[in-house]
């Protein structure tokens with residue numbers, strides 16, 4: 001998955017109505033899973049000029065996912081009157097940007113995550129509360145979950161490319177009826193395994209890691225309940241450092 005930035009430049013004499021239309025349009029845009037970020041800026045030197053920047057999970061997700069969705073129809077209904085004011089609308093690839101290591105890199109890459117999931121499922125199998133859920137687990141399961149975590153934490157998109165992506169992952173949890181106690185145990189065993197294999201223990205990394213694990217396990221519980229409706233095809237989520245960037249003296 002290659003994140004892509006779309007720039008749309010407008011020249012609009014009546015900025016007030018245009019901005020009001022965009023305030024409404026960004027509601028469905030912001031809800032679209034393909035849209036990672038957006039920003040509308042007005043030119044200080046030439047106030048008729050605006051630039052809209054949208055970061056998409058990929059050009060394909062934008063053109064095939066978003067454009068075909070109900071969110072796009074809602075978005076477009078608001079901004080349709082301004083289509084003729086567009087001076088440029090193109091996709092750009094980032095060439096240089098301020099970067100920080102991904103959580104994947106900070107964790108130690110694919111190898112570290114594989115060590116983590118091996119140790120983790122070793123503990124899971126022995127556990128009285130969550131063990132039975134994994135009684136028929138494929139022996140490659142730890143490797144698949146490591147692939148998933150790698151992709152979520154900013155590594156290569158291997159789970160999407162080799163394992164069927166988001167919907168495939170969710171499908172494994174459907175109907176499992178995971179309880180809150182089981183979720184808590186799962187989290188606690190994962191944290192124990194993180195210590196066992198020596199994942200970085202700095203507060204910033206562990207806070208980001210725990211943040212994803214809390215979020216992800218709660219979703220797993222949600223989708224495992226009877227009658228839960230699986231989500232449509234969505235990109236694998238990407239998790240970053242959040243509020244606290246890595247501490248680099």
Ligand code: HEM
Nearest residue numbers: 133136137138144145148169172178182183186216217220
């Ligand atoms: C952040 C949270 C979670 C992540 C990232 C995760 C990840 C995954 C992935 C990637 C798979 C599919 C593996 C494949 O491609 O074959 C899977 C399957 C599964 N997960 Fe999770 N999971 C999470 C939470 C949970 C929780 C809380 C439970 C239960 C306590 C759970 C129980 C299961 C079970 C039972 C399967 C199917 C195993 C089998 O093949 O029999 N998961 N999980």
